[in-house]
Amino acid sequence: MDIEHILQQRGLVSEDQWREARAQAGGRRIDGVLVEMGLLSEEQALEAFADELGMEFIELGEFEVDTDLIGEFPTAAIFRHEVLPLDRSNGTVRVATSDPFDLEALSELSSLSGLELDPVLARHEDITDLIKANLGVGGDTITELVARTADDGVELLEEIDDLDGDLVDEAQAASVIRLVNELLIEALELNTTDVHIEPQEHGLRVRFRIDGMLRPQPVPPEINQFYTSIVTRLKIMSRLNIAERRMPQDGRIKLRIRGREIDVRVSIIPMIHGEAVVLRLLDKGRMVFDLVNVGLPEDIIKTFNELIELPHGIILVTGPTGCGKTTTLYSCLNELKSTSTKIVTVEDPVEYQTEGINQIQVHSKIGLTFAHGLRSILRHDPDVILVGEIRDGETAEAAIQAALTGHLVFSTLHTNDAATAFTRLIDMGVEPFLASSTVEGVMAQRLIRRLCSECREPYTPNEDELPSDFPRPVPEVLYRPKGCRACRDTGYSGRTGIFELLRTDEGVRDLCVERANSSRIRQHGLENGMTTLRHSGWLKVVDGVTDVDEVARITKGDIV
Structure with missing residues (x-):
């Protein structure tokens, strides 16, 4: 089959363009070189071949592949020849290929499977994407x-x-x-x-x-x-x-x-x-330790920066495993890092090895616990200390002692909201007046998925269908996930944080000394301008960063 004749007869390339591509081919198919040079699109070439050979050219973008059918063909052969079985009709299997001239591939697949094949043409990238999506990593x-x-x-x-x-x-x-x-x-x-x-x-x-x-x-x-x-x-x-x-x-x-x-x-x-x-x-x-990058809004950054610039005290970040607590804390340390500040951490494990910060790995089997490491750190003349996690009363007491002796201490707790951090410390055996006098602020956080910027879909929301605590008035336009190739049809790409910052004021201190429950501490925070995790999420919805369902999923039980 004369590819040059097919393409030139249809006016897709000139003789000069063909000669230029042939000079650069180096043994490759010249139509592929023309595509690389931008002189021809793959669709144009495939449609021309389909017309000449009496074949069908199809779009595979939304095609649902029969996974059971794929299983009847050897995986390695599919990867080697980049030919994808699509569907079966009357005993014949349609297979997609981007090379109509590779008869050897079709013959081998037919022989190996024992099936009659009907080849159709499709874009190479679409075929390989579907092969990978259905057979996955390691197929070849x-x-x-x-x-x-x-x-x-x-x-x-x-x-x-x-x-x-x-x-x-x-x-x-x-x-x-x-x-x-x-x-x-x-x-x-x-x-x-x-x-x-x-x-x-x-x-x-x-x-x-x-x-x-x-x-x-x-x-x-x-x-x-x-x-x-x-x-x-x-x-x-x-x-x-x-x-x-x-x-x-x-x-x-x-x-x-x-x-x-x-x-x-x-x-x-x-x-x-x-x-x-x-x-x-x-x-x-990929690690960028920056408070703006983790998703903190401007108003919380302002307050949080005031906290991390304090000369002493404890600052806690709370939330479940995998919510970005360590990244937030390292963003704080990055803000404070300088030649005039000594920063020491004790972690299990040390996740991010960072230049300019002295880091200790916990080894519980030999007795190097958070509490033991923290007491040893105090003899190293630190200015700022990071304790990976306050897990028990011994570690909590050591952190409080460090704060009382003039050090700024960062750490994490596994609590669902900011207010519960105080009651958790008290439950660990910390005296209420010590918890309230050393903890300067608590920030709870979660990670929510970002909408894919390539395919997010605008819509006019129905106010009656939105959660009762969604901010009113409702914007005219909100966004929801759709799905595209860029996000692998999930509708989301990346994550950002939502936050709840409770600063310790006299009201919080009084409630702690009274051994008030977390609900009362939380209510006090709300009355004094604290933004809840859920409301922080709604603001991201209004800004088009995420969608209503994602915030509702992450903040279940956070309705006040």
Whole structure:
């Protein structure tokens, strides 16, 4: 088939353009070179080929692929030839390809599956996106990567000890190394915070936590045979005992992935169907410690800056695990960091290694607890102290003692709102007058998903359908999620914070001394201008940052 004739006959390219593209082709298909040069669109070329060959050109944007049908074809062949089975009719399977001239690929797929194929044309990117969405990471690793090297831009920054054994040999094979590396690369590209690798009764399940939500990650069924090797490879990388399969293990991996330094915290726990793995990814390059960047509104930043500039006292940030407390605290430390200020932290674990800050890792097994570390820090002449978490009365008392002796102390508590921090400290055994006289302010926070800026959908809200505590008057336009390729059809991209700041005034101190419950402290805060988490979320809805359902989901139970 004469591609030049097809394209020139339809006036899509000139002879000069064809000659220019041919000179740059270097063995590649010339129509592809023309597309790269911007002289031709892929759609134009495919429509011309479809017309000439009597084929159909289809848009795959909203196409629902038959996943059961895909399972009838070898995964590796689909990845190798980039041909996607779409649907079946009267015993014939429609398959999408972007190369109508690759008859060998169609012949191989037909032979391997034993099915009659009807090829249709579609854009290359649409096909590969759907293949990845339905077969997931590692699909091309299954049969092809054994013969390839593992040089894919992933570099282990710590040496691995020499180990022996068949299991080690298999885990160190190029294909398994490549498979694990692909998993990490894919997770990083999707801004994943946690990777869950879970053995199930009927196969392996992989899930990524993205923007706070767990999402299943498609993987080819053949990956199940690699499960033990994947776990062993991760154990080797994190210097864990590869022979131990009965007890939980925790480790850490330091990587450089395509120029970005990544810390990976590894947790392995034996389950009934095998060992489950969770990887917490910390991308140092993406960390920006700035109070504006975490989502603090201007009015709260002003008050919070006044707090962190105090010479002594305790400032607490509260909320559940994964709500961004550590990022907020490091943003505070970043504001205070200077050559004239000594900052010391005691953490479990040290999540962000930061230049200019002295950081201590807790080791409970040898007695280095938060409380012990904090007492030792006081002998190092610090100005500012960060305690990763106040977990018990001993740590709380040590933090209070540090504040009373002229130090500014930052820490976290696991409470649902700001007011409850005071009652939690008292429940730990702290005297009410000490809690009220040292804690200068408490900020509760949550993370909510941002609407995708590429596809967020404006609408006119019905006031009667909005929550009763939504600010009135209601804006004429609000936004809701829609979903597009940029956000992988979720409607959301990234997260931002919502906040509730309670500053300790005389009223709060009096209530603490009275041992008042958190509801009374909270009510006092509201009467004196405190913005609740939920109201902070509504303001983000009004600004078009997020939507009503997202705020309602995150702030359940926060209605006053």
